[in-house]
Amino acid sequence: MSVSLEFLWMLAGAAIVTLIPRTLPLVLISRMKLPGYVMKFLKHVPLAVMAALVAQSVLTSGESWRSPADPEWLAFFPTLAVALLTRSLLLTVVAGVCFAALLGWLL
């Protein structure tokens, strides 16, 4: 159990550059009256971010493209179906894990 000085410097730097983008908009924007077009933009950010994260995690692995025959690719479709049918986040996660395991085992 030890902490090196170099690690602490690295952690301090990494933590600060992470903290600023996380907190600054919440602290500042929540005190402003935003123009309508900014509000419209912000309203679409959640879906836009989630869809982009789905694209990243399903289409790519690291920095390279997945083959469409990858279990991660194929598991997307039944997982989405479960999400839309059940509208339950928990069931979607459990189903996704099962589909990925099953497809990984079959392929």
Next chain:
Amino acid sequence: MNSRTVETLTFRQGVVDCVPTLLGYLSIGFAAGVIEATAGMSLLEIGLLSLFLYAGSAQFITAGMVMAGAPIVSIVATVFIVNLRHLLMSAALAPKFVGYSPLKNFLIGAQLTDETFGVASGRLTGGERHADRWMFGLNITAHANWIIANLLGALLGGWIADPERYGLHYALPAMFIGLAAMIVTQRKQYKRDLLVIGCAVGGFALASLWLPGHLAVMAAAVLAAVAGAVTER
């Protein structure tokens, strides 16, 4: 607006709403812990990293760069770029936390992640009472789960071979799929939402030709949110 009474949220409700995300971050945090231990970090260092950095992909990258002997400046710069997307999420949550003190909003933002953002933007409309307490319940549960997962990975990593075999790595993509689906089924603006999704996916595919994955996510999200906003009158 209807005449429904204002909903009052609780810390406890936030804890409960965090539960569906636990498995996804447990498996990612476990994997991160394994890699951090492999990179030579001590258990205490891994605990501190999960407590103060608290960011999935950034921790993976940090571990990799530490292992490769990268200088501190380039690690910090990379972490900054990888975590820049929080700027967008923090801005999108801000209108739901109007009227809380700057300190409270700072603390709420300090524990913001992809998952807590996803859950919060699906759950909060901005009209609830005590949204701050709910958010702390969500955030603290997610953060505790993350720290535990990292430490477990560091301690037990050597014993569990190939977690991919059990599909656990898919908990995270499944969570993003679920969160996106919840937003679409709640808003019921299918045409515009399909456009937003199309732009996000297409934008990501295009942007990743030139940009590293994390910047491509951000570029795609900005493009898609702009597309959603301009098609709205």
